[in-house]
Amino acid sequence: MAKPLFRLISLLENTASEITMSEISKSEKYDVIIIGAGAAGLMCAATAAFRGRKVLVLDHANKAAKKVLMSGGGRCNFTNLTVESENFICSNPHFCKSALNRYTQWDFITLVEKYQVEYYDKTSGQLFCTKSSRDIRDLLLAECQKSGARVQLKTAINKISVNADSTFTLQTIGNSYLCSSLVVATGGLSIPTMGASGFGYSIAQQFGHQLITTNAGLSPLTFNSKILNQFKALAGNSLIAEVSCEHNSFTGSILFTHKGLSGPAILQISSYWSKGKPLKINLLPDLDVLSWLQSNKQDRPDINLKTLLSTQFSQSISAFLVAQLNNVLFNGTSSESNIKLKQIEHKMINQIAGFLQNWVVYPDDLEGYRVAEVTTGGIATDEISSKTFESQRQRGLYFIGEVLDVTGQLGGFNFQWAWSSGHAAGEHV
Numbered sequence: 001m002a003k004p005l006f007r008l009i010s011l012l013e014n015t016a017s018e019i020t021m022s023e024i025s026k027s028e029k030y031d032v033i034i035i036g037a038g039a040a041g042l043m044c045a046a047t048a049a050f051r052g053r054k055v056l057v058l059d060h061a062n063k064a065a066k067k068v069l070m071s072g073g074g075r076c077n078f079t080n081l082t083v084e085s086e087n088f089i090c091s092n093p094h095f096c097k098s099a100l101n102r103y104t105q106w107d108f109i110t111l112v113e114k115y116q117v118e119y120y121d122k123t124s125g126q127l128f129c130t131k132s133s134r135d136i137r138d139l140l141l142a143e144c145q146k147s148g149a150r151v152q153l154k155t156a157i158n159k160i161s162v163n164a165d166s167t168f169t170l171q172t173i174g175n176s177y178l179c180s181s182l183v184v185a186t187g188g189l190s191i192p193t194m195g196a197s198g199f200g201y202s203i204a205q206q207f208g209h210q211l212i213t214t215n216a217g218l219s220p221l222t223f224n225s226k227i228l229n230q231f232k233a234l235a236g237n238s239l240i241a242e243v244s245c246e247h248n249s250f251t252g253s254i255l256f257t258h259k260g261l262s263g264p265a266i267l268q269i270s271s272y273w274s275k276g277k278p279l280k281i282n283l284l285p286d287l288d289v290l291s292w293l294q295s296n297k298q299d300r301p302d303i304n305l306k307t308l309l310s311t312q313f314s315q316s317i318s319a320f321l322v323a324q325l326n327n328v329l330f331n332g333t334s335s336e337s338n339i340k341l342k343q344i345e346h347k348m349i350n351q352i353a354g355f356l357q358n359w360v361v362y363p364d365d366l367e368g369y370r371v372a373e374v375t376t377g378g379i380a381t382d383e384i385s386s387k388t389f390e391s392q393r394q395r396g397l398y399f400i401g402e403v404l405d406v407t408g409q410l411g412g413f414n415f416q417w418a419w420s421s422g423h424a425a426g427e428h429v
Contacts (some may be wrong), residue, residue, distance in 0.1 A: 025039065027169055027178035030056045031044055032429045034183040035170075035200070037064040037151055039264050039418035040401030041185030042140040047426025048181075049147030056177065057149060058170070060156040061195040065137040067187070070194065071373075071415075076133030078112065079105040079419070080412040081125030088409040088417065089271055091212055095381040096406050096417065099389075103423040105416055115139045126411045160203065166395050181429035183389075183398040185242060185422065188375025190402075191215060196369070200403040205393045210380045210403040216372035217271040220262035221279075221363040230320070231256055237314050238263060242285040248272040251285050260363060268410050270366060281359045283321075284312060290353040294340075297349060301342035305352075306339065324359075325352060378405040388428040398425045 032048050034041045037059035049055040058080055063069070064187050080087070083105045085097045109127070112119060117139060118130035144151055159171040160182070168182045186200030223231065234256035242251040243265045252265035269279065284292075296308055305325070309318040322339075344352070355356055366372070379399050383392040391397040400421040408414035 006038075009271045019132070026175070027176040028056075030054045030177065030179045032056070032383035033058060033170060033177055033179040033184065034185055035157065035203075036185035036187060036401070036403075037061065037153065038185060038187055039065060039068055039140070039402065039415055040187075040422040041183070042144055042151070043422030044183055044400055044426040044429070045149035045418050046140070046147045047423050048429050049144065049149035051427070053181075053429065055147075056179070057144070057148040057151045058155045058157060058172075058177070059151075059153050059195075059200060061094040062154055062390075064151055064153060065140060066194040067191065068137045068140070069133050070191075071133055072128055073268045074133050075128040076136045077122070077128050077412040077415065078119070078125050078136050079127050080417045081105065081121065081127065083413060083416050087411070087413045089376060089409075090216075090381060091405055092381050094308070095386050095418075096204075097385075098386045100416070103420045105412075106422075108419045111139065111143075112136075115142065119334050124411060131217070135287040136380060157199075162394070168396065181396050181398065183400060183425055183429060185211045185399075185401050186403050186405055188378060188402040189369045190216060190372040190375045192369060196383065198373075200399070204379045204399065204403075207391060207397060209383060209391065209393060209399075212377040212380050214377035215274075216366045216369045217376040217407050218267040218410055219270045219369075220257065220367040220371060221266055221270055221273070222260040222367050223361075224363050224364045227361070227364075228258075230324075230408060231260070232258070233316055234320055237317050239283065239313060239317065240285065242282040244280045244282075245269050245273045245277055254281070254324050259367060261361075262367075264410055267373065271407060273363065273366075275365060276362075278360050278362050281361065282354055282357045283359055287312070289356050290350065293349050293353055297341040297344070302340055305339050305341060305344070321356070325355060328355065335344035352388070373410070374407050375402060376407045377406075378403055381405050387424065389425040390428065398429060400425045 031053040032055045034045050035059045037057050041057055042065060045055045045057045083100060085093060088096050090096060117135040119127050120130055122128050155172050157170050157172055161169045163169060166178050167178055170177045183198045183204055187196055189196050189198060235258045238253050238255040241254050242249055243254060247268065250265045250268035253263040254261055254265050255263035306318050306322045309321055381404060384399055389398045389400050401418045406417055408417050
């Protein structure tokens with residue numbers, strides 16, 4: 001259910017009473033103004049300007065596309081070879097289909113190749129820049145320059161008003177701007193050091209749009225101090241595991257940190273996890289663990305359990321797992337390192353296999369927006385056109401990108417949503 005997140009502020013007025021005709025006549029006039037010089041905003045700007053529209057992009061930041069620059073460890077995972085609606089979280093699972101089908105990953109790859117940007121498939125279809133994420137930023141700015149779209153940075157918007165003729169006036173310190181189409185591409189709340197804020201949500205609410213509760217997405221998970229004391233020797237260790245929460249599961253690397261768990265599989269599941277829910281972790285997803293234990297018990301009865309586990313895990317993880325098994329299965333009565341397979345009853349072998357394939361942990365919280373790659377939730381899509389991205393509450397108002405209640409999984413999907421939604425709106429503004 002949609003829930004309001006921000007109190008209304010006097011940023012925007014839905015009347016023309018405070019904007020005089022003389023003030024409107026002094027305003028710089030554009031067909032389209034886009035708030036936000038990120039991935040979606042720049043894509044929308046170039047698309048609209050190539051159609052002959054007079055376009056202005058405004059952003060309070062000192063650099064365009066900051067999240068593009070820092071993404072993917074500076075290499076920008078700009079799309080994925082396989083993009084489906086199932087790769088996105090949205091209260092309306094059908095909302096993203098139209099835009100994704102009309103501007104696909106292949107369309108953006110064609111643009112990347114047009115600019116001779118070198119890229120590679122890192123894994124599972126995830127496409128990264130070979131050199132630098134600056135290549136994607138520069139591509140977007142080049143498209144804006146070629147199309148004639150103007151990008152203006154270091155510009156904070158103080159007020160947005162709707163005029164009697166349904167045009168919009170945007171006021172900044174010392175200037176005002178007039179447009180017939182206003183596009184909100186302000187992103188979510190993740191990584192506030194990059195300039196993220198709830199600005200777009202406030203605009204949406206004052207036009208009567210509802211918000212789906214936001215949260216940090218693609219975020220590391222933290223644990224309470226009691227569990228962290230058990231984990232502390234594991235910080236820096238990683239392994240391949242399958243991580244599940246309810247009906248969602250992802251297989252990939254997980255990393256033990258001094259705060260909890262991170263790594264691709266953890267980031268993926270974090271977008272589906274909520275406080276109080278358990279995580280189930282299969283520590284050996286590519287192994288028939290029960291058969292492996294049984295065959296080793298028969299063929300190598302004198303081998304220590306810790307020694308056997310060390311063939312699959314690091315020494316520190318093996319010691320941790322034996323200690324956990326000692327507490328859970330043996331009530332702390334067995335030696336941490338000396339228990340041999342021949343000393344373990346058949347029933348216990350089954351329990352050990354179950355533990356290794358279904359280790360249950362209860363995270364305390366998400367690490368939060370400071371490190372989250374995306375924001376889940378956002379502007380509810382039930383009053384946004386899935387074809388044009390225009391508001392059904394206010395003519396000429398559009399919302400695109402991460403500010404909407406559409407969140408991609410890890411792997412280039414959030415950037416593809418920026419390209420697809422930006423292009424779709426750009427074709428109609």
